[in-house]
């Protein structure tokens with residue numbers, strides 16, 4: 001059980017003099033899969049760092065299970081993470097990379113075996129990351145995120161720059177593992193279709209300084225392939241009814257041509 005209540009009035013980075021977040025407020029109920037979608041620089045990674053408790057330097061509060069992260073010594077949630085790069089230790093085998101997150105608790109080795117089996121890497125348990133394909137390395141990173149049996153899973157554009165078949169396979173695996181273990185998920189992505197294919201809810205952020213422009217519930221069968229008609233229809237409806245979702249990109253738009261950031265949304 002992990003619920004979140006984020007209420008960041010102001011997050012300013014002194015070193016770059018950037019106001020990253022302003023009046024950002026949303027809550028997430030336990031066990032939900034929430035996608036965070038917004039343009040580059042909207043403050044998505046900043047939000048994840050505050051939920052991780054890595055950065056408490058903001059005006060406002062982040063509550064995890066009703067406890068303020070500014071007031072706790074130990075984070076209230078058991079967290080699994082996955083980032084843009086797999087971040088595996090190259091000198092450790094697949095299995096050792098997973099054991100690393102267990103902090104020596106041998107009782108959890110069974111879970112490692114299970115998640116490795118689920119991501120179809122049992123036979124590569126003794127391989128080194130350098131000997132694996134990019135897609136396999138991401139599967140190891142996904143397995144590692146679940147190896148702690150997290151109740152909060154934070155994912156920062158985890159399938160970026162993967163070829164579509166590999167990304168699709170990872171989405172299926174993520175969905176299966178999530179259904180089984182049911183952590184609360186915050187999944188950051190640029191890709192609106194990816195968000196529609198996976199999430200229970202999408203939180204749309206404005207351009208910098210980031211604030212919530214729409215909290216959108218989704219109700220379609222999941223997970224779907226990104227080119228599925230249900231996703232296209234939902235995407236069209238969403239953009240028609242909520243043109244403000246793309247408003248953060250308006251300034252970048254040169255005379256009606258779709259700019260690269262919009263293309264990313266519309267993939």
Ligand code: ADP
Nearest residue numbers: 013015016018020039040041042043044045046
């Ligand atoms: P996103 O993940 O949505 O692309 P970020 O949270 O990384 O956005 O960044 C939001 C803004 O804050 C950007 O303008 C970025 O340059 C700035 N920023 C992010 N991290 C730092 C930092 N550690 N120090 C200074 N400025 C930062």
Ligand code: MG
Nearest residue numbers: 044045046156
């Ligand atoms: Mg980021």
